[in-house]
Amino acid sequence: MIHQIMIKKVQLTFFYSIFFLLIQTANANANLAYQESASDVIMNTLQTQSKQPFLKELYKHLFFIPVWMHNTELSTAGQELFEIIKKDETLDKNGRLYRNASKLETQVNGIYAGQATVTQKMDLEFKISQLYEAYTNYTYFGSINWGAFNARIANLMVNDVNTEWILHRPKAEPIAMIERAVFGGSLTEEFTEAMPRKYNYQALQQELIKYRNIQKNGGWLPVVIKGILKKNTRQKGVTSLRERLRITRDYVPCENSTEGFLYNKCLQKAVKHFQKRNGLHVDGEVGPGTLRVLNKSVEERITAILLNLDRIKWLKQRTSKRHVIINIPDFMLYFEEDGKLRQSIKTVVGTPKNPTPIFSNDVKTIVLNPYWNLPKSIIQKEMIPQLLKNKNAMTKQGIEIREGWAKDAKLVDPWSVDWAAYENAKHMPFRFAQVPGPKNALGRVKFLFPNKYAVYMHDTPAKSLFNKNKRAYSHGCIRLHKPRELLKTFASFNSNLDYEKSKNILKGKDKTYYSLKETVPVDVVYLTAWVDYDGQIQFRNDIYNYDKMQLKSFKKW
Structure with missing residues (x-):
């Protein structure tokens, strides 16, 4: 170890000489002596310091030179760090991280105002490095304990709920960032460059600041409404409703509009705006559902924003020309092109017992007139119980039963099988396939993006579900309200996919595959708070209780 340190010192002496020659400091000799002592x-x-892996890794990369505490003043990087933290309005000013930064800056000023030893300066050096580590963790990696959350998801399997949340680690590299900043770069620019660019992340940060300001000003009082408030009726609670909506800027006074107890057209317009922002049925009436959301506290809203900011950090940051986003709590698909919204389509997603997984891939294949090959879980949970009651149950649904998966697999007579023997069997030797047609659960079009969950986007004959506000009804797949419109969009940039020809194929029953020349990334996400394409803050219900799970181990800074 001593030999290694001596080698390091020789390397450091050479490095310092070159370094200070380049910066041409008048006090180069004094600074060199300080740097050597500080490095020792x-x-x-x-x-x-065996329990400080970050510090060891940081200073190893920086040849053991001090990053923050220079001889006579705080380094440029150190000044930038304190300034960045002070200006970060998303930070809780009463939180431990912000208070620690303020305390350290005061100590630094005191050190340089008096006479301090190298050891005292290096004590602060380490503390500032730990502050930097904490702040980069807060900024880029967030507060969600993903290990604990995934363990909770795994525990759901006890209740026969099987799902997954695939993570994409943020690309920010704190040690590389400070290394570049120290050797001629800018820490401010490094922080800006590492910020997420997708999902209107920075706009959501601004909403956090707005809601924290609302909190500082006292939040909002509960809205008290008796029964269902309808247009042109009078109640004392109308005044509290108007003020509640004024605070979140849903209500803007109209010209020649009075502000008494009358629930007038102007206030109803504000209620509709609020309902739309919160994924509620937009009817302009204030009933129990709307009232419940109106009376969520500002603290609840701040928590939701913080939680979803951290989720965005762990989503795949796409740079492709086109991008499909499916937001589960929003029950919507968004097709982006060049960063702008090209198309939006209603979806039906998995039930809480059959949740749609959060994952990413690329839409590579489109199938017209698809067969639906039923997964083993659905065969055992739903189809076999039906067969035990009625051997002709599959025939009525247009489902064929075959001996296996070979192309020439023979049809099975349902009367010849003891289905009770397969209800809980580990191996299912039969293939259940619903033939193309009006009864097919996949409808007429299927969009494939390879994944281990057998989840894809598809048409559906159950169109009435799209009239509902909350649409969690599937076994995990994503049903599309207007799949032909999405097919038309894909055809517009895939020369081998002719939309007019496809429409003719869809009139028949022949299964047809199209391998896309231009594939499109698709991300299935779970955001309960975000800023939409019109710059409006949106909130949605936590349909899978993931918010609650993640908040159980949510770190406070």
């Missing part, structure tokens, strides 16, 4: 302290201290 750093190396000696880190030999005994």
Whole structure:
């Protein structure tokens, strides 16, 4: 170890000489002596700091030179760090991280105002590095304990609920960032560059600031409405409703509109705006459902924003020309092109007992007039119980039963099988396939993006479900309200996919595959708070209780 340190010191002496020659400092000799002493302290201290892996890794990459505490003043990177934290309005000013930064800055000013030893300066050096580590963790990795959350999801399997949330680790590299900043770069620019660009992340940050300001001003009082408030009726609670909507800027006074107890057209317009922002049925009436959401506290809204900011950090940051986003709590699909919304389509997603997984891939294949090959879970949970009651149950639904998966697999006579023997069997030797046609659960069009969950986007004969506000009814797949419109969109940039020809194929029953020349990334996400394409803050219900699970181990800074 001593030999290694001596080699390091020789390397450091050479490095310092070159470094200070480049910056041409008048006090280069004094600074060089300080740097060598500081490096000795750093190396000696880190030999005994087995519980500080970040510090060891950081100073190893930086040749054990001090990053923050220079000889006579705080380094440029150090000044930038304190300034960045002070200006970060998303940080809780009463939180531990912000208070720690303020305390450290005061200590630094005190150190340089008096006479301090190298050891004292290096003590602060380490503390600022730990502050930097904490702040980058807050900024880029967030507060969600993903290990604990995934363990909770795994525990759902006890109740026969099987799902997954695939993570994409943020690309920010705190040590590389400070390394570039120290050697001629800017820490401010490094932080800006590492910020998420997708999902209107920065706009959501601004909403967090707005809601924190609302909180500072006292939030909002509960709205008290008796029964269902309808247009042109009078109640005392109308005044509290108007003020509640004024605070969140849903209500804007109309010209020649009075503000008494009358629930007038102007206030109803504000209620509809609020309902739309919160995924409620937009009817302009204030009933129990709308009232419940109106009376969510500002603290609840702040928590939702913080939680979803952290979710965005762990989503795949796409740079492709086109992008499909399916937001489960919103029951919507969004097709982006060049960063702008090209198309939006209603969806039906998995039930809480059959949740749609959160994952990413690329739409590579489109199938017209698809067969529906039923998964083993649905065969055992739903089809076999039906067969035990009625051997002709599958025939009525247009479902063929075959001996296996070979192309020439023979049809099975349902009367010849003891179905009770397969209800809980580990192996299912039969293939259940619903033939193309009006009864097919996949409808007429299927969009494939390879994944281990057998989840895809598809048409559906159950169109009435799209009239509902909450649409969690599937076994996990994503049903589309207007799949032909999405087919037309894909055809517009895939030369081998002729939309007019496809419409003729869809009139028949022949299964047809199209391998896309231009594939499109698709991300299935779970956001209960976000900023939409019109710049409006949106909130949705936590349909799978993922908010609650993640908040159980949500770190406070």
